[in-house]
Amino acid sequence: MSRITRRNFVVSVGALSAATSVLGWPALGQAKATGGRVVVIGGGFGGATCAKYLRRLSTDIEVTLVERDSNFMTCPFSNAVLGGLYDMDFITHDYKALRDEYGVKVVHDSAVDIDPDAKKVRLAGGSALQYDRLVVSPGIDLRWDAIEGYDEAASATMPHAWKAGKQTMILRKQLDAMPDGGVVIIAPPPNPFRCPPGPYERASLIAHYLKHKKPRSKIRIFDPKPKFSKQPLFEQGWQALYPGMIEWISEAEGGAIDSVDVKALTVKPTFGEPQQGDVVNVIPPQKAGAIAEVAGLTNDSGWCPVDQRTFESRAQKHIHVIGDAAIANPMPKSGYAASSQGKVCAAAIVASLSGQEMPEPSYVNTCYSLVGPDYGISVAAVYRHGDDGIAGVEGAGGVSPKDADAAFRLAESRYAVGWYQSITADIWG
Amino acid sequence: MRTSMRLMNITLMLAAGLLFGETGQAEELSRKAMLSASCEGCHGTYGRSPGAIPSIAGKSAEYLRDALEKFRSGEKPATVMSRHVNGYTEEEIRLISEYFSEQK
Numbered sequence: 001m002s003r004i005t006r007r008n009f010v011v012s013v014g015a016l017s018a019a020t021s022v023l024g025w026p027a028l029g030q031a032k033a034t035g036g037r038v039v040v041i042g043g044g045f046g047g048a049t050c051a052k053y054l055r056r057l058s059t060d061i062e063v064t065l066v067e068r069d070s071n072f073m074t075c076p077f078s079n080a081v082l083g084g085l086y087d088m089d090f091i092t093h094d095y096k097a098l099r100d101e102y103g104v105k106v107v108h109d110s111a112v113d114i115d116p117d118a119k120k121v122r123l124a125g126g127s128a129l130q131y132d133r134l135v136v137s138p139g140i141d142l143r144w145d146a147i148e149g150y151d152e153a154a155s156a157t158m159p160h161a162w163k164a165g166k167q168t169m170i171l172r173k174q175l176d177a178m179p180d181g182g183v184v185i186i187a188p189p190p191n192p193f194r195c196p197p198g199p200y201e202r203a204s205l206i207a208h209y210l211k212h213k214k215p216r217s218k219i220r221i222f223d224p225k226p227k228f229s230k231q232p233l234f235e236q237g238w239q240a241l242y243p244g245m246i247e248w249i250s251e252a253e254g255g256a257i258d259s260v261d262v263k264a265l266t267v268k269p270t271f272g273e274p275q276q277g278d279v280v281n282v283i284p285p286q287k288a289g290a291i292a293e294v295a296g297l298t299n300d301s302g303w304c305p306v307d308q309r310t311f312e313s314r315a316q317k318h319i320h321v322i323g324d325a326a327i328a329n330p331m332p333k334s335g336y337a338a339s340s341q342g343k344v345c346a347a348a349i350v351a352s353l354s355g356q357e358m359p360e361p362s363y364v365n366t367c368y369s370l371v372g373p374d375y376g377i378s379v380a381a382v383y384r385h386g387d388d389g390i391a392g393v394e395g396a397g398g399v400s401p402k403d404a405d406a407a408f409r410l411a412e413s414r415y416a417v418g419w420y421q422s423i424t425a426d427i428w429g
Numbered sequence: 430m431r432t433s434m435r436l437m438n439i440t441l442m443l444a445a446g447l448l449f450g451e452t453g454q455a456e457e458l459s460r461k462a463m464l465s466a467s468c469e470g471c472h473g474t475y476g477r478s479p480g481a482i483p484s485i486a487g488k489s490a491e492y493l494r495d496a497l498e499k500f501r502s503g504e505k506p507a508t509v510m511s512r513h514v515n516g517y518t519e520e521e522i523r524l525i526s527e528y529f530s531e532q533k
Contacts, residue, residue, distance in 0.1 A: 053466070056456045336470055343466040350458055359460040364467035364516075366509060380509050382467070382516025396516030400508070411508050415471075418481030422473045429474070 035060050036353040039121050039131040041111045041291060043067025045074075045335035046323030047137035048098060048427045049342030055102040057350045064105040064129055065098065066121065072428065073164040075195065076335045077420050082161070082172055083205025084213075085373055091164060093428040114295040116316045133349045136297060136304075136313075137323045137338065138289025139163070140194050143302070146285040148259035157262050158280040162194060174279045175206065180214040185277030187222045187257045187267055189285045192303070194324045194333045196229035197379070199283055201369040204234065207242040208372050220277070221248045222269050224256035229332075230369060230377055230399055237371030237409075257282070288325035295319070303327045308389040309361055310348035311341060320345050330392055331383060337365045339427060361385050368416035376400075376412030464521050465528040475532040486532040493526035 038054055040047045043065050051065045074091045081088060098104040109123040114134065121129045142160060144151045150158065159174070161167040175184070184206055188199035203219050210217040227250075228234070238246045249255035254271030260282060261267075266274035267282070287293070287302030297304045297313050304321040305314040308328060313319045322345050323338030331337040344361045351358035363383040370376055381397035383390050400412060456462060465476075468485070472478050476486035485493060499505035501514045517525065 057458055339470055340467060344463070347458060347463055354458075356458055359458065359463040362464050362467055364470065364513075366471060366513075378509050380512040382513060393516040396512060396514075398512050408508060414481045415508060418478065419471050421480030422478050422482055423470045425479050426469050426474045429479070 036132040037062045037064070037130060038133045038135065038349060038353075039063075039129045040065045040135040040137065041121065042135075042137035042139060042289070042323070043069075043072055043095065043106070044137060044139055044323065044338065045076075045423075045427060046139075046338035046342045047135060048072070048095075049339040050135050050137065050322060050346050051104045052098055052102050052427065053343045053346035054349060055104055057346060058354070059103065061350065061353065062105070063103075064107060064131075065095070066107050066109055066111050066123065066129070067095070068108065068110045069165075070094070070108050073168070074335065074424065075162065075164045075198070078161065078164040078168045079198065079202045079205045080370060081168055082175065082202060082209070083370075083373075084209045085205065085370075088169070093424055095428065097429050111291050112294070114291070114319070116295070116319060119318065132318070132353065134319045135311075135342075135345060135349070136292055136295065136319060136321045136325065137342070138291045138325050140286040140288065140324045140333075141290050143285045143287055146189075147257055147282065149262060150260050150282055150284055154260065154262045154282075158260060158265070158282045160283050161281065162198075162283050162286070171279070171281060175209065178214065178217070178278045181216040182214065182218075182278035183276070184210070184217065184219045184279045185222065185267055185275065185281065186219065187280075187282045188225070188228070189283050190224045190256075192329075192333060193283070193286050195335075195367075196332050197234075197367055197369045200228055200230070200234045201371070202281070203246050204237065204242075204369070204371045207238070207245050210245065211242055217245070219246045220275070221246065222255045222257050222267060222275070223248060224251050226251045229367075230379055232402060233377040233400060234369070234371060236402065237375055237377065241372045241375060286324075288321075292321060292325050297321055297325075299327075301327070309344075309385050310352075310358065311345040312348070320349065328390055330381075331363060331365055331390055332367070334365055334367050336367060336423065337363070339423060340364050363390060366419065368412065368419050370413055370416055371409075372413070374413050375409040376414070376416040377409070378412055378416070461524040461528045464517070465525050468525060468529070472529075476529040477532070485529045488530060490523075490526040490530035493529055494522055497522045497526065 040051045051063050054063050072093045077091050080086045095106045099106050109125045111121050112124050113122040119131050159167045159170040161171040254269045256270045257267045259268045266276045268274045288298050292298050297315050304326050306321050306326050311320040311322050322341040324333040340363045348358045366380045368378045377400045379399045382393045471482050472485050478484040497514050500507045500510040
């Protein structure tokens, strides 16, 4: 039997390489050696998207995703769980596809420290991960010092449910236990915060539940803001579906909450006496997830300044911050925006690691809100990177029309569910 | 075929399989892919949608471009698409349509 000599092999691969170059395929032996190790902290909308899209762009790059929880429960659609439309399973996602189909190494642990010089992430379990590039997508942490009386212990009695999972269940159980004629208080935060329409969708879907099960009940929203996201559309919907059930107390009317009394279940607005609720949902002011602060990535605002083309931190080289934690105005702090940023960041990292130029970034956001199960509204935006960073494209985007008919609202309610199914598949599926 | 030739062919195929199958860029780093990634949040990865939002994977580029331009003009009624399509130039719409026509 003749042996393949080394010379024969090299010559034949060379010939194949030349042939495939002519055909326009990546030249064998000259395939852009992307290589490199990327660690992603946070397996939510931003981090999981980034991990998946890194692997879509290059299977040469080793991607390790650090996520504390074995399943991820989404804040988006948690309001629908609160409203009794879906159960917790609907908003729960696992990491099987990321692991098995995309080859992401998923580590269920927490990052406790980052050494940017050594390029190492230290995990709570004791091990350390080496990186060439790091993506920090830690979401938010609540400011426990912002409202007097509202510390972490208080959230067991007055849940924020602004991180889905246990908190969602606490609030759900409290609503179940509330008698007919009870009062639900919702206290949203000032800007900027995670999910601008979220508290108002929550009021809507709790109202849906109450209308059917406990119709004499009321919802009172104590707001430190003069206006809120999609306000004309929400108010139009509330009038149509839940007339007289939802009261919104604005900043001017003294809606800002100075303090709470957990034992008495009261909130103290700017003017007048403490107000009692049977269920009190306090959504306090927020900041970037703790690891961002620990790693020196935040500024005085509590959020992370980044290069908005690449999401590289302004504070640390080769560390990128995406999602709620990043300063990405005018993009809102939404799951969709985090996912969009994850895709742009993935492209930036692959370009950087392989010495290519990154394509011009394109970003998007679409926030669907369910005012009722058959009544949906949306806000959309398309962004590019201009002279001063991310900017909305003029003439694009906007909210659902005010004069839409019932069929339009119904269609958007179905698209809201469709959007949820699509995006969660795009991220974790 | 002489054994040495057969062995060489097998080696070539193995080499190609190793290099194409396991390494290198799985998807292009391109403006086309960057623009289209925005659509996948609603229309699904590769444009394959599991829910109520239409799948667009594998639809012809002409069909997609025509639909998008009709959303732009208002000729085709939309709930959200006209608000999106205004964010892209004609050329970008052409690229996005091409991208999804190439997906399965």
